[in-house]
Amino acid sequence: MPIERASVRAMHKPWGVSDLQPWSDIDGTGDAVGELWFERADKNAPVPALLLKLLFTSGPLSIQVHPDDTFARAMGMPNGKSEAWYTISAKSGAQIGIGLNRRVTPRELRASISNRSIVELVQWRSVAKGDVIFIPAGTIHALGAGIVLAEIQQRSDTTFRLFDYDRHRELHINNAVAVANAWPLPSPANPTRLTDERTVLVASRHFVLERVDLQEASSWALVAEPETWILVLDGHAAIGLATVSIGQVVFVGGGRSSIEVGPNGLTALIAYPAAQPIDSLLQRLCELSTPLVQSAAPADLIAHAKART
Template structure:
């Protein structure tokens, strides 16, 4: 039984940002931060199956692909990397790429990687705040500039690059050809309203990803029989004994917690292992909830050298 205010690990990237507000007060100084990894505070605990990140882009990331479970296991890895993105903010003209415009043969894919034409063969699409994108393992994809997003993923950092926008990092032609579904992306079902408060963004075999919108000054209960990541994206409140505001994350596992919502309401993203939404996950306790007294301290911050 666990409820923790998540620690924050910093990953500095050339495509990142110096200003992370309002999602974090971390001062990036002159070294851009590309990712914040939200992790267990208890470093002796086993790693959760899912990893929650915040990404901040000022330049496009590489065009890349992650392996699915079958390919990952064929090369000795425990699992692949399926992920989903929730767009927290995006400037006009911001875009992502998902899949290809048409199916390519292995020979065509190799040629497109070698001559750089793959950048024109991916399906670029505009994005705006509130969009959700599901990226199954094996899907060629990219995140463009001027985006802040929350990413939930299988715990894996295996990435094969096809194109790097002039940054001259290694490309992984053979692995890309072996691991990718070199064609259009699978159809993504639209978000599904589960209750007035709960919107299911993605329901997959690897995780369920929801947005939950809670009214001002309301009281709720969370009950989970598995791990769950919670990220506050609007407003503020109290989750268990943790005061939580925009950018704060909470990890729960096989536990229950009360939520006391602040005067401006609160919206959270929550992710937990799939495949199906848990109907009893959230209970309205506005008539009988009492507030706890002791608050947990804020997040620990750790630098990640990448």
């Protein structure tokens, strides 16, 4: 059962940022970074079904849409792309666009692209820290400026742009109109509290996204699916023999491993490919860890984890 600290790939974007602190030490000065992709450290490992990212916006992204599995496979691609966003931070007035504010025909959608009124056709809403948005394939969507978010998605790089704010990148109008659900997105389900520690943010056909909030100096057994991604939002811990802190990601290849939480607790996102939450995902081992962990540095956490792994 591999437990790996994920490698990070920076993706430079015209709408990205130069300062990624505290999430990364990567410097975007001179070449703005818009996305951090978290990938298997073992480059020879099988390609995961999901892709975990962090996004940083200083300007609006294109208005875009992704195909569903049926359309993608008809085009010779392995799958489509549904995704979910967890808002880490958002400046005052920051907005996201999800779906349209009214139903339109394909002809009307084409016309709105040509006359640039598609910006007014998108359903914009304010966004704040902690907001969760599920974006099924086929949903027209966009991100505004001033947002940092985590994204979990089906592994696909197929994006059809409808509008790009005169950045002179290619548009994909025919494909976008063909795959788009040109109507308002139904109201999403609210997050579900499973336990004091686990909140299910999204449970979809392709993946589950949870937030976990673990008490300081506590010990846990993680019973993971064959592909499980863990992104630390706050605090630090030892997961198996890997120590992680804010902005770092661990890939767990399934099975049972330990989590030893540091003195400041742990808040993390956990994503895995399943249609519903796994009841046995997280099991508390004891009320509190030993005093060693309560005052632990990362090296101490590793030593304590070895005894439990």
